[in-house]
Amino acid sequence: MNHFPQNLSILRRRAGYTQESLAEVLGVSRQAVSKWEGGQGLPEAATLLTLADLLGCSLDALMREELTEEALPQQAETEEDPYVLWEIFSQHMTRFAFTIAAGVALILGGVAVTTALAGFFGDDSGLIAVPLLLCVAAAVFFFIYGGLDHDNFMEAYPNPPFCPDPEEEGRFRQVFRLGLAAAVCGILVDVALLVVADTFFEKNERVMCFILAAFLALLALCIGAIVYLGIQYDTYDKKADFRIDKRRRDPDVEGVIMLIATGVFFLMGFVWNKWHPGWVAFPIGGILCAITGEVKKGREDDR
Numbered sequence: 001m002n003h004f005p006q007n008l009s010i011l012r013r014r015a016g017y018t019q020e021s022l023a024e025v026l027g028v029s030r031q032a033v034s035k036w037e038g039g040q041g042l043p044e045a046a047t048l049l050t051l052a053d054l055l056g057c058s059l060d061a062l063m064r065e066e067l068t069e070e071a072l073p074q075q076a077e078t079e080e081d082p083y084v085l086w087e088i089f090s091q092h093m094t095r096f097a098f099t100i101a102a103g104v105a106l107i108l109g110g111v112a113v114t115t116a117l118a119g120f121f122g123d124d125s126g127l128i129a130v131p132l133l134l135c136v137a138a139a140v141f142f143f144i145y146g147g148l149d150h151d152n153f154m155e156a157y158p159n160p161p162f163c164p165d166p167e168e169e170g171r172f173r174q175v176f177r178l179g180l181a182a183a184v185c186g187i188l189v190d191v192a193l194l195v196v197a198d199t200f201f202e203k204n205e206r207v208m209c210f211i212l213a214a215f216l217a218l219l220a221l222c223i224g225a226i227v228y229l230g231i232q233y234d235t236y237d238k239k240a241d242f243r244i245d246k247r248r249r250d251p252d253v254e255g256v257i258m259l260i261a262t263g264v265f266f267l268m269g270f271v272w273n274k275w276h277p278g279w280v281a282f283p284i285g286g287i288l289c290a291i292t293g294e295v296k297k298g299r300e301d302d303r
Helices: 004-014 019-026 030-037 045-055 059-063 082-121 126-156 166-201 205-236 253-270 281-302
Strands: none
Touching (some): 004 030, 004 059, 019 030, 082 126, 082 205
């Protein structure tokens, strides 16, 4: 008789593993371990051997012996511990937020580098677009990797936990308010400095290229910070999009907007050699993304 589901649950807890930690060691999802313990499937033969080694038992004991719950340490039962689940979830969301924010900042940073190179070599050199292309490629890598990693995590954890510590949530919300205010003020100050600089150096195109590069670099930092804080806010938000049925989600309009902005920039640069005014597509795209995000949040709140 196959006693594997029950034996796996008992031996795992005796060895001090949670479903999450055992899945991480085996390189599988928590959902897979849960299915094994629920009798909905068996791991591969190589995985069974690895399991026996990790749990300190023979393969025969794992598969055929009928074990009991006796002598099972009570403190090992941590599956439902909200603090353990929250730590796993918050660490993932921090990594996801950094990945997406880095991708956004890379695109604007690439435009800043391209603008600075235009000041050195002039707009006629097509090589000035190479750093931008490299930054866009790196950003696409971050978007794809971060998105797939997040999707895999949400499949393993279809019901993410909420923060069990009110003090931690309060500290984050204070940091969020300060960080968001600082980032928005940074953008406004950045625009004001650009207007002042344009007044004094309007006729010096080379100097204006360096000023625009500095403007875009600071803009990249501010927008990256806003993206990071926004995703982290969803981590603590009980109405976050990732906790809503996927069938009810709105399409990723923001991604389409930024792709269009990138296409407009490349079109103006390569076809009409207008790299200098072409960068305006990115701030406009960012503003449209912000408006779209607020509209989507409002729709979710109404549901």
